[in-house]
Amino acid sequence: MGKCQCSKAADPRWQELDEIIASWRDKPGNVIPVLHRAQEVFGYLPREVQEYVAQGLDVPVTEVYGVVTFYSLFTMQPKGRHTISLCMGTACYVKGSQAILDALKEQLAVSPGETTEDARFTLEVMRCMGACGLAPVLVVDEDIYGRVKPESLAEILEKYQ
Numbered sequence: 765m766g767k768c769q770c771s772k773a774a775d776p777r778w779q780e781l782d783e784i785i786a787s788w789r790d791k792p793g794n795v796i797p798v799l800h801r802a803q804e805v806f807g808y809l810p811r812e813v814q815e816y817v818a819q820g821l822d823v824p825v826t827e828v829y830g831v832v833t834f835y836s837l838f839t840m841q842p843k844g845r846h847t848i849s850l851c852m853g854t855a856c857y858v859k860g861s862q863a864i865l866d867a868l869k870e871q872l873a874v875s876p877g878e879t880t881e882d883a884r885f886t887l888e889v890m891r892c893m894g895a896c897g898l899a900p901v902l903v904v905d906e907d908i909y910g911r912v913k914p915e916s917l918a919e920i921l922e923k924y925q
Contacts, residue, residue, distance in 0.1 A: 777805050777806055778816075780805050781802055781805060781806075781813070781816065781817070781820075782820070784798055784801045784802065784805070785798060785817065785820035785821060786820075788821070789820065789821060789822075794821055795817075795821060795823060795827065795828060795831050796831060796835070798817055798820075798821060799814075799817060799828065799831060799832060799838060800837070800838075802817055803838060803839070807842060807843060808839045808840060808841055808842050808843060809832050809838055809839065809840055810840060811840070814828045814829055814832060815828075841877070841878075841879065842879060842883065843879060843886045844879045844880055844883050844884050844885045844886040845883060845884055845885075845924075846884060846885050846886070846904055846905050846924045847885070847886045847888060847904070847905060848868065848872075848885055848886065848887050848888065848902065848903070848904050848921075849888045849889070849890050849893070849902070849903040849904075850864060850865055850868065850876075850887070850888070850889050850890065850900075850901075850902050850903075851889075851890050851891075851892060851893045851895070851899070851900060851901040851902070851903075852865070852889045852890065852891060853890070853891055853892030853893070853896070853899075854892075855896035855899040856892075856893075856896070856899040856900040856901055857900075858899070859899040859900045859911075860900050860913070860914075861899075861900040861901075863914050864900055864902065864912055864913075864914055864917065865889065866914075867914035867917050868887055868917060869887070871917060871918070871921070872885055872887060872921075874886075874887050875887070876888060876889045884924070884925070885921070885924070895908065895910065897910075898910025898911060899911070900912050902920065904920065904921075904923075904924060905924075907923075
């Protein structure tokens with residue numbers, strides 16, 4: 765595969781993707797590592813990037829799409845600057861995570877899997893974070909908040925404004 769197409773020449777991310785593809789082209793099991801690095805570069809994996817990776821690695825687009833949709837670490841939607849992950853596991857649910865989710869949906873005007881209009885937050889729900897003793901648990905980026913109450917959300921989110 766040659767250099768990036770003219771319409772992409774002004775965007776240095778495509779040049780970086782060319783370099784990533786070139787470094788992995790002849791290695792077995794190259795699809796996942798290339799997609800991981802492509803997502804680091806672009807922030808997500810839109811269809812155009814998936815097609816470019818498939819062409820560069822000489823694999824079917826369906827194979828690339830299958831990997832992207834199978835593994836939860838990949839996303840086809842742009843993410844916000846901050847990711848809010850709410851545990852909905854049994855302990856967190858019993859301790860009130862549904863009320864927290866309802867409050868987050870109202871305050872952010874998004875549903876799980878969506879990003880706020882200002883691209884500040886992406887809301888995700890998780891099945892279990894392994895911190896049941898702190899239930900209900902909310903994670904913003906790398907920051908863990910335990911025993912969260914709906915009324916404490918505004919203060920937590922204000923830290924990321």
